[in-house]
Amino acid sequence: MNIDATMVGALIAGAATIAIYSYLYEENAVYRLAESLLIGLATGNVVAITWDAVRRAAFVPLVGGQVIWIIPIVLGMIMYLYFLKQYSYLYRIPLAFLVGVGTGLTIRGSVSANLIDQLVGTINADFSNPSNWLMLLGIVASTLYFVFTFGGQGKTGYYSQFHSRFSTLGRWFLMAAFGATFGNVVQGRISSAWGRVGSLLTPPAIYEVPIAIAIFVIYLIYRKRKHT
Amino acid sequence: MKFDSRWIYVAVFLTIGIPILAPIGLPVLITPTTRGMFDAIQNLPSGSIMYLGIDFLAVSQPELLPMSTAVYKQAISRPISIVMACFSTTDCPLFTQRIIQQIGYGSKKYGEDIVFLGYFPGLETPIAAFAKDVRSVVSVDAFGTPISQLALMNRVKSAADFNLWVVMTSGDYVPYLRQVQSPYHIKMAFGTSSPEYPTGLVYYQSGQIVGLLNGLRGAAEYELLIHSPGSAAGGMDAQSVTQLFIIVAVIGANALYFSRRKKK
Amino acid sequence: MLGNLEVHNALVSLIVGRTSVMIFAIVIGIIVIYFLATTKRDNLPKVRRLAGLDAIKEAVGRAVETGRPVHFTPGWTERQLYTGGSGGSGGAADILAGMSVLSYLARTVADYGSRLIVTLGSAELVPMAGEIVRNGYMAAGKADAFKPEDIIFFSSDQFAYAAGVMGLVKREQIAANVMVGPFLAESLLFAEAAYQVGSIQVAGTPSVFQTPFFVAVCDYVLIGEECYAAGALLSEDPHQLGSIRGTDISKVLVVAILLVGVLLSVLGSKVVVQLLKT
Amino acid sequence: MPASKTLAREVPLIITFLLGVLTVADYGVQEPTLQGLSSTAQSWVVVIAGFAVGIGVINLLRGQWYRVKTRQKGWYNNALLITTLALTSVWGIIATTKDPTYSYVYFNLTVPLTVTVFGMLAFYIASAAVRSLRLRNIDAGIMLVAAALVMLRNIPAGAAIWSSLPAIGGWVLDYPNLAAQRGIVIGIAIGVVAVGVRTILGYERGYLALSGEEKK
Numbered sequence: 001m002n003i004d005a006t007m008v009g010a011l012i013a014g015a016a017t018i019a020i021y022s023y024l025y026e027e028n029a030v031y032r033l034a035e036s037l038l039i040g041l042a043t044g045n046v047v048a049i050t051w052d053a054v055r056r057a058a059f060v061p062l063v064g065g066q067v068i069w070i071i072p073i074v075l076g077m078i079m080y081l082y083f084l085k086q087y088s089y090l091y092r093i094p095l096a097f098l099v100g101v102g103t104g105l106t107i108r109g110s111v112s113a114n115l116i117d118q119l120v121g122t123i124n125a126d127f128s129n130p131s132n133w134l135m136l137l138g139i140v141a142s143t144l145y146f147v148f149t150f151g152g153q154g155k156t157g158y159y160s161q162f163h164s165r166f167s168t169l170g171r172w173f174l175m176a177a178f179g180a181t182f183g184n185v186v187q188g189r190i191s192s193a194w195g196r197v198g199s200l201l202t203p204p205a206i207y208e209v210p211i212a213i214a215i216f217v218i219y220l221i222y223r224k225r226k227h228t
Numbered sequence: 229m230k231f232d233s234r235w236i237y238v239a240v241f242l243t244i245g246i247p248i249l250a251p252i253g254l255p256v257l258i259t260p261t262t263r264g265m266f267d268a269i270q271n272l273p274s275g276s277i278m279y280l281g282i283d284f285l286a287v288s289q290p291e292l293l294p295m296s297t298a299v300y301k302q303a304i305s306r307p308i309s310i311v312m313a314c315f316s317t318t319d320c321p322l323f324t325q326r327i328i329q330q331i332g333y334g335s336k337k338y339g340e341d342i343v344f345l346g347y348f349p350g351l352e353t354p355i356a357a358f359a360k361d362v363r364s365v366v367s368v369d370a371f372g373t374p375i376s377q378l379a380l381m382n383r384v385k386s387a388a389d390f391n392l393w394v395v396m397t398s399g400d401y402v403p404y405l406r407q408v409q410s411p412y413h414i415k416m417a418f419g420t421s422s423p424e425y426p427t428g429l430v431y432y433q434s435g436q437i438v439g440l441l442n443g444l445r446g447a448a449e450y451e452l453l454i455h456s457p458g459s460a461a462g463g464m465d466a467q468s469v470t471q472l473f474i475i476v477a478v479i480g481a482n483a484l485y486f487s488r489r490k491k492k
Numbered sequence: 493m494l495g496n497l498e499v500h501n502a503l504v505s506l507i508v509g510r511t512s513v514m515i516f517a518i519v520i521g522i523i524v525i526y527f528l529a530t531t532k533r534d535n536l537p538k539v540r541r542l543a544g545l546d547a548i549k550e551a552v553g554r555a556v557e558t559g560r561p562v563h564f565t566p567g568w569t570e571r572q573l574y575t576g577g578s579g580g581s582g583g584a585a586d587i588l589a590g591m592s593v594l595s596y597l598a599r600t601v602a603d604y605g606s607r608l609i610v611t612l613g614s615a616e617l618v619p620m621a622g623e624i625v626r627n628g629y630m631a632a633g634k635a636d637a638f639k640p641e642d643i644i645f646f647s648s649d650q651f652a653y654a655a656g657v658m659g660l661v662k663r664e665q666i667a668a669n670v671m672v673g674p675f676l677a678e679s680l681l682f683a684e685a686a687y688q689v690g691s692i693q694v695a696g697t698p699s700v701f702q703t704p705f706f707v708a709v710c711d712y713v714l715i716g717e718e719c720y721a722a723g724a725l726l727s728e729d730p731h732q733l734g735s736i737r738g739t740d741i742s743k744v745l746v747v748a749i750l751l752v753g754v755l756l757s758v759l760g761s762k763v764v765v766q767l768l769k770t
Numbered sequence: 771m772p773a774s775k776t777l778a779r780e781v782p783l784i785i786t787f788l789l790g791v792l793t794v795a796d797y798g799v800q801e802p803t804l805q806g807l808s809s810t811a812q813s814w815v816v817v818i819a820g821f822a823v824g825i826g827v828i829n830l831l832r833g834q835w836y837r838v839k840t841r842q843k844g845w846y847n848n849a850l851l852i853t854t855l856a857l858t859s860v861w862g863i864i865a866t867t868k869d870p871t872y873s874y875v876y877f878n879l880t881v882p883l884t885v886t887v888f889g890m891l892a893f894y895i896a897s898a899a900v901r902s903l904r905l906r907n908i909d910a911g912i913m914l915v916a917a918a919l920v921m922l923r924n925i926p927a928g929a930a931i932w933s934s935l936p937a938i939g940g941w942v943l944d945y946p947n948l949a950a951q952r953g954i955v956i957g958i959a960i961g962v963v964a965v966g967v968r969t970i971l972g973y974e975r976g977y978l979a980l981s982g983e984e985k986k
Contacts, residue, residue, distance in 0.1 A: 009877070032844055037854055041855075045858055045867070047862065051862075100792075105574075106584045107963055146718070176942065179918075186895055475922065481904065520960055644830075703954075
């Protein structure tokens, strides 16, 4: 491996990190530059990867004699009619294709994983453990929190009062879950920042830090002068 | 009065950065799940075949790269054969190649003791096919050599030929459980990023996996176990100091909030 | 990246049967369609108001006062429209929910005479969102005010899209930020960026893992299923409201099954689990 | 134009209906012909969506080019975006993404940029925590306590303060947290079926943006 290329690479990466983090102070010209670079590079990468995937999935079999692949290719091209005013409505045909399959997959995936698995998981819990009774209460309360049409404001019936108390309990469970999720995510987020800060603070990138600080200070002084 | 969040950013930068420059070396206790993976690799009898998937997204690099490096180092030091492949994203093969470039093959000979088969897009479908019949998915390795010319691959026909299956991934490990572990009952262990760890524990407790690494912390523990301190150990200091700072700052903000409210 | 619950669910799915999935889908479907078809103007159900939805008008009003634009984004939705998503998320439904809020938002913005910027992280949404916004302006009788260049696709790469949105939010100093749809890690990036420019924020995502960040930072939040109900509540169409009534009945039914199952399980019979697994 | 009206309205609705029913039915019935049709549809969808990327890119380039052409503030950034996008995609297609120079740029510029954006979350999560985790009322208080307990569970310092702290944090994750997550997810499942059934049967057609035409 070429040492020079590695070093230059580390310097480029360091500069990129500083440019993005400069946003934390305020949105600025350096960030804007990095933002444009990132969008250009990443979207270009998506184009290259997608092209390769479509080529292998559709064009290669088509050339190999599987004529049927002409259909998705044509459907894909119809999408571009969106840009022609006169025929723009035709984009709905491929879109309907996507939505149809997507909705079907969503229904079956959601019912099995989100509904039945949760019911089975709960019923199978060990109810000699008192904590699981609390969990059952929490599940019922938070499910009923999402009832929208029962016990409207006008009604003061017995059920209505019961439901409003119960959904308050549900909200408390929701808040506990939000807090727990929040707290649990913190460590993963720190790790990702640690990775970038770490490579920024190892040579050769670390030499860019004083330069960046110097530029920042000069900028602050310049701005103060300009305002006074 | 609105507090300027930027002071918090500075503090977070310092709590992450200072332990990197001046490691405190807070003690890292080895969790059983980490030792589980270490022991599984360490106790593989000579001549065993291990699958190693270095299979994560680029954004998970800070946690997963040190972890994968440590596991790779341990694996090449053992008298076993290693088959590597990727199924998750286009980033994966690049990371595997990077680790190979940096560490090399140790005393192993490519083709006889270790192979890298490359990347197969589609996750679950190719995993299932690979497990059933390796040759239905793979015809050449990552470097374009036909696998018929690789001595090691003559011993690998399906998932049943593996003694241990290790995947370092940022999330999608369930397909391996579904397609490899449950049908073939292969010993399995995962390295994951920290948000996935709590659920991974469910599979550890149920005995479906023998080891599980918890993000940066798991990586730091592993570096300790293989006696090769790397970047992750320092990361744990940053982790502890920063989280402690956040907790203290939250408590401080609450105290301030209440003292202000009392005055009014 | 998958979340905990999703990973867990995916494994549990191994043991779940297909018949029960079909039965649930069909029964819930029938209940929803029944109420959808039978609800008329004269038998409207009483509906709990969602503060988050009422706040949309307030937010747009603020935008008009300050002369700054309104921003909408449905989150990073790469592939979600046609792959069904996984575990804790609602796949295509999350996007459709976001789009019905967008449709209402576009009409409101056109009515009030403010400017709406829509940012997207998924290419297949470009024609969809574009047409929805155009229609919103048309419905308000201001077709000329629609600017196609305000429908902005940044990238299908999650963080390139995020960087673009963060830059835009600050450059345009948006006054109101509405985010409804399937969100991943970018949720907090957007919420904080918009907080710093002082915008009113209405956010909602069915994702269990991102809701906490919206709750922490945004002014009004739609939680879980509220996102799916949003479109129906905003439309004030009796059929749509009827469909909400249908989902409520279904929830009570599910809770009843759960309680019966637990009761029988405590008494030593796993019959409900066996039924669910068929 | 009755023909085009059919193409614009009825045909998309019929397509959504047929594919939606096919995809759901394939899961429940497990019949080879159905499964074949369904998996064909799923593989086509990937191709169609692949083409859609081009729509996004055209939209992006149009907007950026407009800013360059009219010399809006910071137009040179837009020009830079167009150039890097063009170079990366052409290069990536011709030389493939395995090209050493391509992957050099990818690893030393694209990846650090994306990871840094992701890494900003560490700063934001801290400021969001300090600002919003307050004992303002019962709701906020519950959130604060749960968050603090789980954070203390995740760091060695938690056990150092009190040896039972990690267990308490774990309990919060395993019971109250799981309970509410299940509640939310059950609601989502039912909501998804409602949205899905309405979409497949053509009651929900917002995504087709037909409303403008429906007004007579």
